Amino acid sequence: MRARPDYLAHAVLCLGVALFALPVWLVFAGSTQDSNAIMRGELSLVPDLSNLGVYARVLAHGSMGTQPVWHMLMISLGMALGVACGKIAISVLSAYAVVFFRFPCRHAAFWLIFITLMLPVEVRIMPTYAVMADFRLINTFTGLWLPLIASATATLLFRQVFTAIPDELVEAARMDGAGPLRFLRDIALPVSAANIAALFVILFVLGWNQYLWPLLVATNPDLDTIVIGIVKMIGVETETDWAAVMATAVLALLPPVVVVVAMQHWFVAGLTEGEK
Amino acid sequence: MDRRTVFDGRLLPWLLLLPQLLLTLLFFYWPAAEAVRASLFTEDAFGQGSVFVGLDNFAALFADPLYLASVLRTVVFCFAVSVLAMAVALLLAVFADRAIAGRLVYRTLLIWPYAIAPAMSAVLFLFVLNPRIGLFGRWLNRHGFDWDYTLNGSQAMGMVIAAAAWKQVSYNVIFFLAGLQSIPRSVIEAARMDGARGWRRFRTITFPLLAPTTFFLLVVNIVYAAFDTFGLIYALTQGGPGKDTETLVIKVYRDGVINQDIGSSSAQSVVLMLGVIVVTALQFRFMGRRTAA
Amino acid sequence: MATLQIQGLRKSFGATEVLRRIDLSLADGEMLVIVGASGCGKSTLLRLVAGLETPTGGRVLIGGRDVTALDPAARDIAMVFQNYALYPHMSVFDNMAYGLRIRGLARADIARRVEAAAALLGLEGLLGRKPRQLSGGQRQRVAMGRAIVREPKLFLFDEPLSNLDAKLRVQMRAEIRRLQRRLGVTSLYVTHDQVEAMTLGDRLLILHEGRPAQLATPLDVFERPADTYVAGFVGSPTMNFLPGRLARDGDAVALDAGPLVALPHPCAGDRVILGIRPEHLTLGGTDLTLTVDLFEPLGSETLIHGRVAGTPVVVKAAGVVAPAETVMVGVQPAHCHLFDAASGRRVESTGDMESTGNGTGNGTGNGTGIGA
Numbered sequence: 001m002r003a004r005p006d007y008l009a010h011a012v013l014c015l016g017v018a019l020f021a022l023p024v025w026l027v028f029a030g031s032t033q034d035s036n037a038i039m040r041g042e043l044s045l046v047p048d049l050s051n052l053g054v055y056a057r058v059l060a061h062g063s064m065g066t067q068p069v070w071h072m073l074m075i076s077l078g079m080a081l082g083v084a085c086g087k088i089a090i091s092v093l094s095a096y097a098v099v100f101f102r103f104p105c106r107h108a109a110f111w112l113i114f115i116t117l118m119l120p121v122e123v124r125i126m127p128t129y130a131v132m133a134d135f136r137l138i139n140t141f142t143g144l145w146l147p148l149i150a151s152a153t154a155t156l157l158f159r160q161v162f163t164a165i166p167d168e169l170v171e172a173a174r175m176d177g178a179g180p181l182r183f184l185r186d187i188a189l190p191v192s193a194a195n196i197a198a199l200f201v202i203l204f205v206l207g208w209n210q211y212l213w214p215l216l217v218a219t220n221p222d223l224d225t226i227v228i229g230i231v232k233m234i235g236v237e238t239e240t241d242w243a244a245v246m247a248t249a250v251l252a253l254l255p256p257v258v259v260v261v262a263m264q265h266w267f268v269a270g271l272t273e274g275e276k
Numbered sequence: 277m278d279r280r281t282v283f284d285g286r287l288l289p290w291l292l293l294l295p296q297l298l299l300t301l302l303f304f305y306w307p308a309a310e311a312v313r314a315s316l317f318t319e320d321a322f323g324q325g326s327v328f329v330g331l332d333n334f335a336a337l338f339a340d341p342l343y344l345a346s347v348l349r350t351v352v353f354c355f356a357v358s359v360l361a362m363a364v365a366l367l368l369a370v371f372a373d374r375a376i377a378g379r380l381v382y383r384t385l386l387i388w389p390y391a392i393a394p395a396m397s398a399v400l401f402l403f404v405l406n407p408r409i410g411l412f413g414r415w416l417n418r419h420g421f422d423w424d425y426t427l428n429g430s431q432a433m434g435m436v437i438a439a440a441a442w443k444q445v446s447y448n449v450i451f452f453l454a455g456l457q458s459i460p461r462s463v464i465e466a467a468r469m470d471g472a473r474g475w476r477r478f479r480t481i482t483f484p485l486l487a488p489t490t491f492f493l494l495v496v497n498i499v500y501a502a503f504d505t506f507g508l509i510y511a512l513t514q515g516g517p518g519k520d521t522e523t524l525v526i527k528v529y530r531d532g533v534i535n536q537d538i539g540s541s542s543a544q545s546v547v548l549m550l551g552v553i554v555v556t557a558l559q560f561r562f563m564g565r566r567t568a569a
Numbered sequence: 570m571a572t573l574q575i576q577g578l579r580k581s582f583g584a585t586e587v588l589r590r591i592d593l594s595l596a597d598g599e600m601l602v603i604v605g606a607s608g609c610g611k612s613t614l615l616r617l618v619a620g621l622e623t624p625t626g627g628r629v630l631i632g633g634r635d636v637t638a639l640d641p642a643a644r645d646i647a648m649v650f651q652n653y654a655l656y657p658h659m660s661v662f663d664n665m666a667y668g669l670r671i672r673g674l675a676r677a678d679i680a681r682r683v684e685a686a687a688a689l690l691g692l693e694g695l696l697g698r699k700p701r702q703l704s705g706g707q708r709q710r711v712a713m714g715r716a717i718v719r720e721p722k723l724f725l726f727d728e729p730l731s732n733l734d735a736k737l738r739v740q741m742r743a744e745i746r747r748l749q750r751r752l753g754v755t756s757l758y759v760t761h762d763q764v765e766a767m768t769l770g771d772r773l774l775i776l777h778e779g780r781p782a783q784l785a786t787p788l789d790v791f792e793r794p795a796d797t798y799v800a801g802f803v804g805s806p807t808m809n810f811l812p813g814r815l816a817r818d819g820d821a822v823a824l825d826a827g828p829l830v831a832l833p834h835p836c837a838g839d840r841v842i843l844g845i846r847p848e849h850l851t852l853g854g855t856d857l858t859l860t861v862d863l864f865e866p867l868g869s870e871t872l873i874h875g876r877v878a879g880t881p882v883v884v885k886a887a888g889v890v891a892p893a894e895t896v897m898v899g900v901q902p903a904h905c906h907l908f909d910a911a912s913g914r915r916v917e918s919t920g921d922m923e924s925t926g927n928g929t930g931n932g933t934g935n936g937t938g939i940g941a
Contacts, residue, residue: 009371016368017385020446023400026411030403041414043403090296097292100282109293116304117556122503122525123548126532126541127310128303147303155296163279168654170281171621172715176668177642180283186667190658209393211507216533227395231511234402242409249399256391264387272454 024253031055031246038242054247063233063244069251072226075141076208077255079225082145083207084200087154092196095158096184110159117152121213129216139220145207154199157270161192198270201263205256226252308549314542326539333543342519343527343544350502350523353437357505358497360441362490365448370478372449373456383453389446395507397443398436402512405435425513429520432513436521439512440505447500448493455489456482495559499552524548572597572755573618573723578627580613587613588779591627600749600756602770604763605802610779611759612727618757619725620644632722642668647716648725652732653708655700655715661687662696665715679718686714689748706737713745717752724749724756730765742768763803767791775799793906797913800844800906806872806883809850811843812910822907826878828856833902838916844906847872847885854899859884864892 029047030038031054037043059070066072098110121128128147129138137143165188173183189196214225224232230252233245260267315333317326337343372382392400405413407424416423425432459482467481483490506525509515515522515530522530524544532541573595580588588610595601603611616622618629620641628637636644655664662683669679687693690710700708709729716724729745730738746769749756760766766773767787775782775790775798783795794800800808813824819835822843830843850857857877865872866889873884873896884898907916 006374006376009374009376012367012371013376013382013386016364016371017382019442020389021385023404027400027403038409041408043409043411043414045411090299093292094296097289099279101285101289102282103286103289106289109297112305113296113300115553116300119304119308119549119552120499120503122506122528123545123552124304124307124311125529126538126545127307127314130310131302131307146299150296150299150303152300165279166652166654167279167281168650168652169656171619171641172648172650172654172656173667174281174621175619175641175646175648176715177671178667180285180288182671183283187656187658193658205391209395209507211393211395211510212529227393227507230399231395231507234399234511245399246403249396249403253392253396256393257388260391261384261388264384268387268450268454271450 024250027246027249031243031250033243035241035243039240043242051243054243055251058244058247058251062229063241063248066229066232067221067224069226069229069248071222072224072229073251073255075144075223076225076227076252078141079144079210079214080204080207080256082142083148083210084203086145086149087151087203088196088199090149091152091154091158092184092189092192094155095162096188098155099159099162100180100183113152113155115152116150117156119151121148125212125216132217137217139218139223141223143217144214144223144225148207148210148213154203157195157199158192161195162188165191194266195270197263197266198268201259201267202271204259208256311542311545311549314538315546318539319537329539333539334547337540337543337547346519346522346524346527349433349521350525353433353440353505353523354498354501356437357440357444357501358494360437361444361497362448362493364441365445365493366452366486368445369449369452369456370482372453386449387446389443390450392443392446393507394440394443394505395511397439398508398511401435401439401442425517427517429517432517432521436505436509436512440501440508443508444497444500448497451489451493452486455486459485491562492559495555499555502548502552572599572632573757574628574630575618576628576630578614578617578629579625580610580617580622581625586779588617591781593774593784595755595757598753598755599771600746600758600769601772601774602758602760602766603774603776604760604766604770605776605782607761608778609776611761611776614776615725615727615757615759618723619646619648642671644723645721646723646725647719647721648727649709649712649716649729651728653700653712653729655708655711657700660697660699661692661703661711661714664700664711665718668715668719682718682720683714686717689717689751690714705733706741709733709741710744713748717748722755724754726756726758728760730760731762738765745769763805767803775802793915794844795915797842797844797908800908804846806847806885808844808846808906809882810908811845811877811880811882812840813843814840822905824857824877826857826880830856830900830905831902832905832907836907836916838907838909840910841916842908842910842913844908845900845904847883849901849904850882850884850898851901852884852886852890852896852898854897856900857882857898859896859898861892861894861896864890866890 026043026045029045030043032047032049032051033043034051060068062068062072094113098106132138132143132147137146169187169191170183173187178186208225209227210225211227211231214223214228218224226248230245230248233248234240314326316328316330318329318333319326368386372379372386376382402410404410405423405425407413407417407426413423422428423431425435463481463485464477467477472480502523503525505523506529509521509523509526510529513521515526525548528541528544528548531537531544573593575591575593578588578591579586591614593601603614605611613622617624620636620639624637628635630636631644631646641648656667659667665683665686666679669682674682683696684693687696690713692707692710692714695703695707695711700711703711712729726745730741733741742765758765758769760769767790770787772784772786773790774784777798783790783799785793785795790799790803794803794808797810801810811824811826813822813826813830815821815836815838816823816829819832819837821829821831822841823829824843859873859875859877859882861873861875863874865874868889870888871886871890873886873890875882875884875896884896908914909916
């Protein structure tokens with residue numbers, strides 16, 4: 001008995017997919033159209049493929065007083081990588097310490113870190129800014145990502161992963177003569193590779209998508225991330241080179257989307273692992 | 277949840293903990309303490325120094341109708357975004373869970389929007405719904421509907437709710453899908469044999485079994501709506517028109533950075549912090565050791 | 570000099586005493602099997618020798634050296650784990666080479682040892698594979714290879730076959746024995762399976778609730794069990810136990826069930842338990858009347874389950890037996906075992922000097938129920 005195709009499911013899902021694809025398609029199409037036409041209200045869903053030069057223009061020169069887009073993309077990339085790698089690095093070490101050792105105040109140390117779990121930077125922007133000023137990290141590249149790696153989400157995940165490593169594996173390694181650091185490098189990390197991959201995706205996207213913090217900590221336009229750049233571009237509604245803005249938007253979306261799609265298998269596994 | 281096999285060492289674990297502890301102390305506890313301290317002071321009229329005022333800032337906040345309006349607005353916003361994002365996500369997840377051709381493709385196409393920044397979501401919605409240049413915005417105006425979110429407060433609110441929910445659906449789909457897949461097939465089959473079909477089966481079997489996922493997502497969505505949407509709201513409406521889309525986090529920014537009212541802004545930050553702590557504590561109380569990124 | 574010596578070893582977890590005083594000595598090349606039910610302390614004993622737990626009291630000496638305070642890696646031992654504990658992300662070669670690398674052996678040496686072990690275990694073609702690409706039996710062999718390349722003074726086996734299916738278990742059992750004999754490495758093997766114990770061990774140590782019940786060769790354990798626990802543990806189906814009293818000046822046992830059973834040698838004592846294995850009850854005899862509950866025809870033999878005046882008894886008869894409601898069996902006096910009813914310990918004949926139920930144990934500990 002051959003099953004009838006599930007028309008309802010396909011209909012609903014296609015609608016859902018379209019719901020997300022449409023705005024992005026629109027922006028892509030619009031980027032190839034004429035800015036004045038757009039301003040007049042003639043934005044259409046059909047792209048003009050002869051006009052792809054807008055991307056080159058925007059990459060090299062930016063638009064209306066912003067930095068060249070490639071520069072902003074680099075800043076965003078640096079920030080995203082800084083957040084992802086920095087957070088993974090310190091979280092691995094902390095989780096390893098808390099799980100694989102017994103020492104006084106172990107639980108206190110863990111709770112100290114754990115409390116930061118759900119408190120995003122938005123809640124502590126003003127005083128964090130003050131601290132950054134004290135360290136002369138305002139308007140520096142480091143200042144963009146350093147405060148963002150302090151929170152505990154990754155630590156919690158690694159704690160779970162490390163706790164789940166079978167006892168026998170640790171004992172076998174002990175018999176082979178591996179000390180704690182060697183075990184971390186040779187066994188604990190490789191075995192957690194999938195989780196690290198998932199976290200990388202999540203943190204990369206997080207770092208790339210930041211708005212409030214980079215806005216606050218860097219007034220020097222040299223340090224504008226691409227997200228900040230775009231919001232600046234749409235700030236002035238008249239005289240806006242809309243095609244350029246749209247092209248920039250497409251470029252801004254590309255890297256995180258590529259990362260998510262390319263690593264989606266690990267990403268989904270890693271996101272939902274802690275939930276189960 | 278302690279493991280049995282551990283290593284010996286007293287100094288090494290502290291060395292390993294040091295980076296995170298240091299950063300947490302510097303960029304979390306110190307600023308948090310600073311915020312609490314600043315909330316107890318107020319700048320004098322000439323901006324020359326600060327005066328200790330105890331809990332006056334807090335009292336002023338809760339007496340301020342603008343603040344209370346902002347609280348209400350934020351609550352409405354958070355729930356609207358959460359319910360909308362979760363309902364749409366659940367619908368999509370239920371259908372994506374069915375055994376149909378190309379389900380992996382659908383899954384990919386529903387997951388990628390996770391990568392979109394909230395601020396970018398605002399930009400995209402602008403191009404769709406702006407009254408002058410937006411594709412759909414123009415269409416509305418051309419067909420007699422008076423659409424301008426830069427002037428109409430409720431339209432602005434609707435817009436930011438839609439944009440915020442739109443961006444969050446993808447995240448919810450991932451978790452609902454995982455939750456649906458963790459329901460044992462045999463339970464669903466038993467229900468089918470008992471004669472429960474379609475909507476009834478969903479209402480009485482599937483949805484109740486999804487309760488942990490739903491609760492978890494509710495908390496995450498609320499926190500997302502309260503904080504992560506700063507960029508989105510600011511890019512679309514800057515909190516306007518007037519204060520119609522000014523949520524608490526926007527207000528903190530406006531009062532603190534733009535109006536330089538450190539005392540009030542710090543007090544607001546402290547209130548927000550307490551709120552999040554309570555919500556997180558509740559979540560862990562009810563869910564044991566669940567975690568999420 | 571004994572390869573392994575355990576002196577007065579004890580272990581408690583908090584208030585629970587898991588291992589009471591154990592004394593043991595293993596000769597060079599000997600394979601000792603530690604066997605007992607779950608929770609008897611056998612794994613704990615192994616782990617104490619391995620250095621994965623610290624003893625509450627006593628010493629462990631390997632090759633004459635006191636290793637009680639030493640880390641596992643410093644004891645010159647190797648262990649095969651129950652779940653193999655292979656490093657999942659490393660190839661078979663790397664799994665075996667890991668410990669050697671840490672010790673700083675030259676690459677050529679490492680390669681030589683690993684390849685030799687692989688040849689011994691039939692793993693040559695699999696050196697590049699990862700554990701998840703191997704079958705259970707292959708993983709087991711890699712785990713053994715990892716132990717072999719260390720060329721240790723002592724091998725430790727922690728129930729290595731319990732995760733394999735029955736057929737594979739039989740095959741691997743023989744391989745382990747063959748390997749151990751060939752390499753001549755002293756070994757300590759822990760299992761709960763009495764068949765493994767009987768076939769693998771040069772000697773057996775039977776543990777019961779943390780106490781050594783008997784330390785003897787397999788045959789001695791079978792023919793002269795030291796107490797009712799050991800008697801009931803080894804042999805399948807289990808030995809039959811019939812309560813009674815010594816009579817006729819110790820020449821016979823008056824069973825509670827009624828009949829009088831003659832003993833081969835006189836014994837002293839009062840209330841006793843007569844033990845007789847199912848295969849040593851002969852059909853057609855006149856000693857016991859069995860009321861039958863169940864006939865289990867197995868083809869080559871038949872198991873008859875029944876009761877003698879309320880006490881459950883099993884008879885193992887050769888070939889096919891026609892079912893009946895009652896069956897008469899005879900007791901072979903030469904195969905009777907006598908145990909003290911109160912302590913459960915073996916009662917030896919008063920006139921018999923050679924029976925100490927010990928077997929070839931060298932030195933420490935007697936075979937019959939070592940006291941606290």
